[in-house]
Amino acid sequence: MKKKNIVVLGGGTGSFVILKGLTRYPVHLTAIVSMSDSGGSNKRIRDEFGLLPTSDIRSCLVALAAEDGESELMRKLFMYRFEKGEGISGMTFGNLFMAALSDILGSQKDAIAKTGQILRINGTVVPVTYTNTHLFAEYENGLILNEEHFIDEPKHDGTLKINKLYLEPNGVANPDALQAIKEADYILIGPGDLYTSILPNVLVQGIAEAIKNSSAKKIYTLNLMTKYGQTYGFSAQDHLRVLEKYLLHAPIDYVIVNDGLLPAEVLKLYEEQHEFPVKNDLEDSENLKVIREDFLGSEQSTQSKSDALKRSLIRHNPEKLARAIMKIVEPSSNQVVGE
Numbered sequence: 129m130k131k132k133n134i135v136v137l138g139g140g141t142g143s144f145v146i147l148k149g150l151t152r153y154p155v156h157l158t159a160i161v162s163m164s165d166s167g168g169s170n171k172r173i174r175d176e177f178g179l180l181p182t183s184d185i186r187s188c189l190v191a192l193a194a195e196d197g198e199s200e201l202m203r204k205l206f207m208y209r210f211e212k213g214e215g216i217s218g219m220t221f222g223n224l225f226m227a228a229l230s231d232i233l234g235s236q237k238d239a240i241a242k243t244g245q246i247l248r249i250n251g252t253v254v255p256v257t258y259t260n261t262h263l264f265a266e267y268e269n270g271l272i273l274n275e276e277h278f279i280d281e282p283k284h285d286g287t288l289k290i291n292k293l294y295l296e297p298n299g300v301a302n303p304d305a306l307q308a309i310k311e312a313d314y315i316l317i318g319p320g321d322l323y324t325s326i327l328p329n330v331l332v333q334g335i336a337e338a339i340k341n342s343s344a345k346k347i348y349t350l351n352l353m354t355k356y357g358q359t360y361g362f363s364a365q366d367h368l369r370v371l372e373k374y375l376l377h378a379p380i381d382y383v384i385v386n387d388g389l390l391p392a393e394v395l396k397l398y399e400e401q402h403e404f405p406v407k408n409d410l411e412d413s414e415n416l417k418v419i420r421e422d423f424l425g426s427e428q429s430t431q432s433k434s435d436a437l438k439r440s441l442i443r444h445n446p447e448k449l450a451r452a453i454m455k456i457v458e459p460s461s462n463q464v465v466g467e
Contacts, residue, residue, distance in 0.1 A: 131156045132457050135312040135344070138162070139325030140184035142318055145443055146349070147191035147251070149450025155457065157251035158308040159188040162328040164263040164295065167277025169219045177227045179236055180260060184325075185253055186222040189240075192249035202247055254308060256329045257299035263328055266292040280324045282357030286402060290358065293327055293374070301334035309335070312344040314457055317380075319349045319444055322367055323358040330374045340378035347453065349384040352424070352442065356402040363407040379415055384452060386444070388422030394442050419456075423448045 134150065136143050136159045143159050150157055161184045166174060170181035186206060193203050206222035216224070222243075229239035237258065244253060263276045267288040273279050279290075309315065320326050330336045339346070348371060354362050362370075364385055372380060385408045390398075398404065410418045425445045 132313045133158070133308075133311050134314045134316060134453075134457070135160055135308050136188075136316045137326070137329050137339075138318055138320040139165070139328075140187035141443065142320030142325060142349070142351075143184070144187045144191040145319065145446050146316055146449060146453070147188060149446030149448075150453065151192055151195070151250050153450065153454055155454075157192065158312075159192070159251065159253045160256050160305045160308060160329060161185050161188055161253060162325060163255050163257055163259075163299070164261060164276050164324075164328040166262065166275045167280060169223050171277070172219065173223055173227060174260075177230075179227055179230055180255065180258065182223045182226045183220070185240055185255065186220065186226065186243075188253045189243055189247055189249055190222070192244075192247070192251040192253065194248035194250065199248060206247070252304075252308070254304045255302055256305050256335060257302050257332045259297060259299035259332075261295045261297055261299040261332075263324065263331075264294050264296055265290045265323060266294075276324045276328070279357060280321065284357075286357035287360045289360075290323055293323055293331065295328070295331045299332040301332050301338070305332075306334060306338050309338040309342050309344070312342060314453075315339060315342060315344045315346050316453065317346065317348045317371065319351050321351070321355050321358055322362075322370060323355075326371065327374050330371075336374060336376045336378070340376045345381045345456070346378065347382040347384065347456065348380045349444070349449065350386070350406055352386050352390070352405065352444065353398055353403045354406055359406075360402065363409045365409050367406065368410065381415070382417045382419060382456060383410055384419045384421075384423070384449070385410065386423040387420045388424040390424065390442060397441055419452055421448065421452060423452070 132155045134155050134157050136146050139162050163180050165181040170183050173179050173182055190203050190206050193199050208221045210216045210219050226239050230236045233239050264274050265279045266272045268291050318326055350364055412418050423444045425443045
């Protein structure tokens with residue numbers, strides 16, 4: 129039987145979770161990755177090396193890496209973040225490796241492909257664009273912010289709504305991304321921050337049109353929590369409304385929503401950051417199926433001391449998420465590789 133083509137559209141952490149879970153199933157995976165990140169080590173990669181951001185690419189490559197004993201060390205190595213050392217503290221080995229490889233091979237595209245070979249990935253990782261572009265957000269009070277990390281970690285009033293999101297310059301879609309969307313049987317969107325991980329892909333010229341014209345079923349995985357500075361006060365319907373607006377009103381076929389309860393101590397930490405569980409106000413309809421389950425990961429995520437960015441405290445469980453997706457993709461079989 130021909131493997132189903134599944135495209136995963138998003139950024140680093142959210143795409144990592146979905147890819148990690150789905151690698152155990154007999155499907156062909158293509159990760160289309162946003163390229164507008166400008167915070168942390170990505171800022172240095174862009175400013176000092178003149179390259180496009182690599183962190184989300186690296187995360188997706190590691191998620192798809194072979195899982196035998198030999199590859200375990202390589203996966204850890206590519207995710208290793210230096211915690212000391214003048215000039216390299218806060219940088220990851222994987223980002224530095226791909227920067228060096230880009231210089232040696234003369235092409236960031238070739239460096240990504242070669243890194244995939246070294247990690248023996250089960251799938252393909254495709255930058256959504258090779259245009260050096262930057263993300264802008266215009267808020268309801270007229271404030272305009274440039275650069276993803278300023279939107280992601282607001283110094284302004286984070287309760288303000290974003291009225292408009294755009295790229296400058298307007299990125300040109302990577303032909304490999306357009307081809308993957310055209311050939312997809314399923315397009316998975318999210319999880320990930322709506323305005324800084326998901327929509328930057330859709331804003332690239334040609335991507336929204338390709339998704340709208342695709343016959344693939346579209347599956348949107350909602351974030352567990354709202355995001356201060358982006359989706360403060362958003363319900364599930366609000367997330368879906370904004371997503372479909374930027375997708376040129378292409379309909380979403382399935383929405384995956386967590387209905388598990390977060391531990392009280394985790395909720396308290398999120399509340400201190402003005403972030404709350406996404407309220408599920410979606411109902412099944414003729415054109416939309418809502419999948420409600422407990423998708424919570426069992427462990428609170430940890431963060432390197434040298435990591436300058438704010439990370440999620442708790443994430444989706446990769447196996448639970450993959451099982452729910454595979455019930456849509458192959459309703460009659462949930463056979464995993466090796467079983």
